[in-house]
Amino acid sequence: MLHLKQDHSELVVLSVLAEDPSYGYAISKEIAARSQGHFKLSPSAMYPLLTKLEKQGLVTTSWEEIKSRSSDPDATGRKRKWYTISPKGSKRLTQHIENQQRVLKILNGFVPTSLRDSGMGLA
Amino acid sequence: MLHLKQDHSELVVLSVLAEDPSYGYAISKEIAARSQGHFKLSPSAMYPLLTKLEKQGLVTTSWEEIKSRSSDPDATGRKRKWYTISPKGSKRLTQHIENQQRVLKILNGFVPTSLRDSGMGLA
DNA sequence: TCAAGATATATCGAAACTTGATATATCGTG
DNA sequence: CACGATATATCAAGTTTCGATATATCTTGA
Numbered sequence A, B: 001m002l003h004l005k006q007d008h009s010e011l012v013v014l015s016v017l018a019e020d021p022s023y024g025y026a027i028s029k030e031i032a033a034r035s036q037g038h039f040k041l042s043p044s045a046m047y048p049l050l051t052k053l054e055k056q057g058l059v060t061t062s063w064e065e066i067k068s069r070s071s072d073p074d075a076t077g078r079k080r081k082w083y084t085i086s087p088k089g090s091k092r093l094t095q096h097i098e099n100q101q102r103v104l105k106i107l108n109g110f111v112p113t114s115l116r117d118s119g120m121g122l123a
Numbered sequence C: 001t002c003a004a005g006a007t008a009t010a011t012c013g014a015a016a017c018t019t020g021a022t023a024t025a026t027c028g029t030g
Numbered sequence D: 001c002a003c004g005a006t007a008t009a010t011c012a013a014g015t016t017t018c019g020a021t022a023t024a025t026c027t028t029g030a
Helices: A006-019 A024-034 A043-055 A087-108 A113-120 B006-019 B024-034 B043-055 B087-108 B113-120
Strands: A059-066 A078-085 B059-066 B078-085
Touching: A006 A024, A006 A043, A006 A078, A006 A087, A006 B087, A024 A043, A024 A078, A043 A059, A043 A078, A078 A087, A087 B006, A087 B113, A113 B087, B006 B024, B006 B043, B006 B078, B006 B087, B024 B043, B024 B078, B043 B059, B043 B078, B078 B087
Parallel strands: none
Antiparallel strands: A059 A078, B059 B078
């Protein structure tokens, strides 16, 4: 299991949302699936991050009332909070990736040539 | 000026030391030079990091007394702390880069195809 | 000669970040 | 009807980060 730092978490979450709106639980499942279980965003990492993205205007949110199949017509039903990437969020994602590429390129300049030449370069 | 996270700082410092032993001040200058000023490791980031590397046995250290040209024969002289990468440190550097490559590959799987196809992929 | 900038190492503290543990509640299935 | 999955969220304790600060020496040029 690889450790996802905040920068990477943000990149991954915005990437997932760039394809379709989703919600916390589904996003965490998607991340685990798409990374073959290598990446994991726990609830305690996920929700603060989503709240931060919302505050920064990178995503918009809406609540969905999940209709219960319960026979009780008064049942409250479970709530689901949907996250949709905003234009600002899309822009941020692009910038984020561009930035990663730039960092990677410079970082690669530090990798010893012996390692770089043996196909271990980063860029 | 790009923000160097600890993971990247460690990679960069070990990479610099993999070529030749050096000391704190010189390492920070080397990093600024080799990155065209894009990366910067301030003293407050550099010295705790070097101490950590030393404690983990990734580098060995020795003090050098810098001979003063001062006419005072009793002058203490400035001290310089040299850092040399250890076999354990070399191994860590290789693992570090391998790990970066793995993370990058998985991360790239999250980048939207539209961005990936336009040459913005990470791996 | 002497002031200023470069060389050199190091700590402090406030803020931000990280994460396992915890809390709460509903849904689906055997 | 119990249990695992779904679903969101906070807390607290630990780690990380970094500008500011401290200390001291060396070098250069006005």
